[in-house]
Amino acid sequence: MKAVVLDTDDTFRISEIDEPVAGPGEVAIRVAYAGVQYGDVLVHGGHFPIPRPFVPGFEAAGEIIAVGEGVAEDRIGEQVVALVGGGGYAEVVTAPAVLAINASGIDPRTAAAFGWVTPTAYDLVDTVAGVRGGDSVLIHAAAGGVGSLAGQFAAAAGAERIVGVVGNTGQLDYARQFGYHEVLTREQFPDVLGEAKFDVILDPIGGPTRVASLARLAAHGRIVVYGNIATFEPVTVSANDLLMHGQSLMTYNSNLASQTRPQRLADSAARAMALVANGSVRVDVTAEYALADVETAIANLAGGVTRGKSIVRIG
Numbered sequence: 001m002k003a004v005v006l007d008t009d010d011t012f013r014i015s016e017i018d019e020p021v022a023g024p025g026e027v028a029i030r031v032a033y034a035g036v037q038y039g040d041v042l043v044h045g046g047h048f049p050i051p052r053p054f055v056p057g058f059e060a061a062g063e064i065i066a067v068g069e070g071v072a073e074d075r076i077g078e079q080v081v082a083l084v085g086g087g088g089y090a091e092v093v094t095a096p097a098v099l100a101i102n103a104s105g106i107d108p109r110t111a112a113a114f115g116w117v118t119p120t121a122y123d124l125v126d127t128v129a130g131v132r133g134g135d136s137v138l139i140h141a142a143a144g145g146v147g148s149l150a151g152q153f154a155a156a157a158g159a160e161r162i163v164g165v166v167g168n169t170g171q172l173d174y175a176r177q178f179g180y181h182e183v184l185t186r187e188q189f190p191d192v193l194g195e196a197k198f199d200v201i202l203d204p205i206g207g208p209t210r211v212a213s214l215a216r217l218a219a220h221g222r223i224v225v226y227g228n229i230a231t232f233e234p235v236t237v238s239a240n241d242l243l244m245h246g247q248s249l250m251t252y253n254s255n256l257a258s259q260t261r262p263q264r265l266a267d268s269a270a271r272a273m274a275l276v277a278n279g280s281v282r283v284d285v286t287a288e289y290a291l292a293d294v295e296t297a298i299a300n301l302a303g304g305v306t307r308g309k310s311i312v313r314i315g
Helices: 038-044 108-114 117-128 145-156 169-173 209-212 241-246 254-260 262-277 291-304
Strands: 004-008 012-016 026-035 059-067 079-083 092-096 100-102 135-139 161-165 182-185 198-203 217-225 247-252 283-290 308-315
Touching: 004 291, 012 241, 012 291, 026 079, 026 108, 038 291, 079 092, 079 108, 100 262, 108 117, 108 262, 108 283, 108 308, 117 145, 117 198, 117 217, 117 254, 117 262, 135 145, 135 209, 145 161, 145 198, 145 247, 145 262, 161 169, 169 182, 169 241, 209 217, 241 254, 254 262, 283 291, 291 308
Parallel strands: 135 161, 135 198, 161 182, 198 217, 217 247, 283 308
Antiparallel strands: 004 012, 026 059, 026 092, 026 308, 059 079, 079 100
């Protein structure tokens, strides 16, 4: 079968490789589309210790064509989106059956874009931060895949004020489509906000942005860290200072959740899928690439060019 392989020289190549076989507890999926996500950037940059050659791609949408031991045979033919640890940029991928989420209510392109970002956004807002009616919410990277969804989930949860922060002025109008009452650039943050404080802040940026965000937490506020787009340099936080204001710093790692609590992640994905299927939340596909253009798709995401979600056409 055809697959994109990240080789030992850091280049992506389309290669012919053996078709994988579903093992115990797994399904095999004929891939129609694969989603492009930040894990691809981290793998290419060497931040994950994954042996190469490696087939990247962490989210794949298509039809189950075979099941492994312990998986009900009636799942064959089911349309799913799979959250996988690699292998998505290929004609066939295997996935844990529990993380092959039924996607029969949406089209395959949207299913691929649903990927990891939608359950991540859902968990950040509903599960970890516990956004509720009347909360004020600040969301960094508001024009990205997670950010464009998190604004919508926050609105659905009844947040009273939702402010998005984007990387540049070219992303302002785009982010305003997704439930935000106000959108500002990272250069404007935090000065343009005056003395405003927030009950919930979602931060995948890190570095000075994280420090500035902590200073914007309201009493009993929650900041959720789920990435380090700007820098991997650590930020030191005083637990005593947080305690004095009843504040919480939490983290969310969906990849870890897939390994340690896969059923919980699958449950969140199913709830998020229902909201997408009934039209309450919109997954925005902004670019579609051919298999030969995977490297360009990943470079565009790494460079901040991508808005919303990009997908790769496989089948």
